[in-house]
Amino acid sequence: MRTKEDIRKKYSILTYGCQMNERDTETIAGLLEKSGYVEAASPEEANLIIFNTCSVRTSAENKVYGKLGEIKRLKKARPDLLVGFGGCMAQMEEVRKKLGEGGVVDIIFGTHNLHELPRLVEKAEAGVERPVIDVWPEAGDIVEGLPARRTGGVSAFVNIMFGCNNFCSYCIVPFTRGRERSRKPSDIIDEVKDLVQQGVKEVTLLGQNVNSYGKGLEPETDFASLLELVNEIPGLERIRFTTSHPRDVSERLLSTIASCRKVCEHIHAPLQAGSNRILKAMNRGYTREYYLDLVHKMREIVPGVAVTTDLIVGFPGESDRDFEDTIDMVKRIRFDAAFTFMYSPRSGTKAARLSDQVPLEVKKERLLQLNEIQYNIALEANRRFEGKDVEVLVEGPSKTNPRKLTGRTRTNRIVVFEGKPDLAGRLVMVRVREAKTFTLLGEAVEG
Ligand code: SF4
Incomplete structure (x- = not known):
């Protein structure tokens, strides 16, 4: 029937x-x-x-x-x-x-x-x-109160702003998502409270550049103030955010991350390239020296912070020397994790019109070399956790091994571990037995 x-x-x-x-x-x-x-x-x-x-x-x-x-x-x-x-x-x-x-x-x-x-x-x-x-060529006012079918269980994404004003020369986002517009703090808080009512324990605040949140709002505010407000919401356990443009990470923001208990110690700050010449051609608005100093401040002000990044190889005009500068930055900074990409031209962007495109074979070779180095660094960073107990927000059964559970640490490391199925949705301590490049393996500590 x-x-x-x-x-x-x-x-x-x-x-x-x-x-x-x-x-x-x-x-x-x-x-x-x-x-x-x-x-x-x-x-x-x-x-x-x-x-x-x-x-x-x-x-x-x-x-x-x-x-x-x-x-x-x-x-x-x-x-x-x-x-x-x-x-x-x-x-x-x-x-x-x-x-x-x-x-x-x-x-x-x-x-x-x-x-x-x-x-x-x-x-x-x-x-x-x-x-x-x-298709609207430009954004209108932000429409609040749209229905949403949430699928993330204990974790949820919350937009805090839309669009981007940065015009990095390789990126199509300012053209497809429009200029920066921030949601009002009160609308964001209401959404997070509502999610908590539905059982959400962790929110990830989303924006192309969360660090410039609040510009143009009346009264104007900033991302650090928003974090403080979200941190006060009862029942919420963890706050994440992405993405942070390195140029806009202030010391005030770092101090706020350190002082708000619920804000996780993880900053994703895309470096993109290690050569000043390429950073300038990318219109990123910072130098390698600035970025090195910034990571130093992050680690000083936010104890135990995980710093992750995005890297592009083969941007037009990238010489062997420029690429070596990227490798040098990766070795100096020792990122906890990195998303690495080969540059691909996006029509409509400034970089796509540059004549000195890097051949595909060279890009592939550089990507392999970069990944080998970064993967070893990530593995070494993960090995520091072997034998230690880490706090994990349990998402549920592991997709690759459904008899085990999975979740993330505050520093956004994926943990696959032995534990009772009813731990799903809870914060638990897990003893790490073995570190892999992309995951930690362990078992729940009986408490
Ligand atoms: S790379 Fe990020 S910061 Fe740059 S234009 Fe694109 S969305 Fe904006």
């Missing part, structure tokens, strides 16, 4: 890219569920498939185009299947043109008008026009 759930329209969302997109997906799901849709077990079962895309790297875009090819076959078999396309790629005119030619996509919406999705879906369902396109 068919149940009510069987007859309701089903959606499936394919999410690419960063945590901002993961958070947007929660809103998209919330909006669709308010419109009567339920989540499908797989895209094959859905009546509506939404792509929430990322344009930060070519590889992310290629994945999207590959998946669209698969969906095209699905749509051939089921012509009534609706396909929506949103996220950063949808903000780009060339992408919209390309999609118009393919004929798979029924709805195109942008990053600035997520809240309009139900109306666009309704239009597409009515079949009046195809594709239904509504």
